[in-house]
Amino acid sequence: MNMDKVNEDLVKERAKCTFNVEELTFFLDGGKDKTLERKERERVMLTKKEELFGGIPDEYLSHKEKYENSIRKAVILFSLLRKIQKENNTDLFNYRNLLSGVLGSSISQDGSPFGLHYIMFMPVFMSQADEEQQAKWLHRAMNCGIIGSYAQTELGHGTFIRGLETTATYDPATEEFVLHSPSLTAYKWWPGGLGNTANYCIVIAQLYSKSECHGIHSFIVQVRDEETHMPLPGIKVGEIGVKMGLNSVNNGFLGFEKVRIPRTNMLMKHAKVLKDGTYVKSKNSKLIYGTMVFVRVVIVFDSVNYLAKAITVSPKQRFSPL
Incomplete structure (x- = not known):
């Protein structure tokens, strides 16, 4: 051709x-x-x-x-x-x-399989991470020093974001968050690039501190070793398999078995947890949904493009009266 x-x-x-x-x-x-x-x-x-x-x-x-x-x-x-x-x-x-x-x-x-790295993983840092976190992570992400995904949807929870089951419980003794998937339905399901490609992930989880739940927040989590690319201890990650379409997106699943991450791995531009576990609330709690709303707009634009291509290549149809 x-x-x-x-x-x-x-x-x-x-x-x-x-x-x-x-x-x-x-x-x-x-x-x-x-x-x-x-x-x-x-x-x-x-x-x-x-x-x-x-x-x-x-x-x-x-x-x-x-x-x-x-x-x-x-x-x-x-x-x-x-x-x-x-x-x-x-x-x-x-x-x-x-x-x-x-x-x-x-x-x-x-x-x-790199779609979410550029369309969600990096934009999340730009909108949710403070200046110190951006300096630490964003440059590496832009140069593919790390490959990221975005894990929000769970096997049992799609658009019902408030119902997400994955937890991030703060331990002030070690200044760490403990990530845990309490059930099968709490497994992250569908994140693009997570199946085999990503070694880091933005994880949306219910934040607990001082025995109180403060709703969903964003955390950066390393899921695979940067050298061997093998899953880290407590991380259950893999590909969900063949789908009806978009199979190269490399959609995956992700579960946690009491995985510890540093306190500073919580993205803290708008809300934060202090060393003693004190929760500092965001001035606008809806900001955490910004990246997902942006991607929903991208999906609409992509749908328009796919429909335009379909209309362009489809033959003219003639219908006989009944």
Whole structure:
């Protein structure tokens, strides 16, 4: 297939258009500057078109091969993205443009195991971590020194966030939180990249201090050894298996058996626990939901892009009257 040439039938159909295609393109992209930025990004990606778009189609690959192929493509993508960032001084969230939307879904049709690292793991640090925590973790995450995921949904609790069962109980004697999954339904279920890829995770858990529950809060937890990539003691982690779609997202499960983490692993930009266990409440308790709300918006945008592709490639349907 010649990817440098537009199909002749498509050219003919576009010629029949009754509106200004360029104006509509600018509108859909959010402005002329956004369109030019997108086209430049696509141009750079196509310098590696054989590596990114060639080879055996995903439909013919096994579950394991799809995952490995997605990892291979991700390495190429991020090397190209760093080149773009260096040349154009672009911001962090341009990672999302490679992992979702029209470009992302065309490169990795079955999703990417690095999606949550860039779309949720790092944004959580930017919105929930204090300056000291950002200095410690964010730079390593941006350079893939650590690979992260975001674990909120549990096997027994999806959108019912207040019902989450995973607990983080503060022990003032050691200045540590003890993470625990009290039941099977408390296991984190579905986090992208957690199956085999991530070695760190943002965990949403019920915070207990001085025998009082203070609701859900965010904690950074190391789940795998940085050198061997094996699960750490007390960590039960793995992949949930084949799904109907997006299998390369590498969704996983996560359980805790009284795992201890430092007090400073609680993200403390808005709320915090002092050394003696005193809880300092956030001025706005709804801020912890910010990242998830952001991702829900991303999902809506992605759905629009998938629907647009489906409408574009689907044949015209003619229906006979009953």
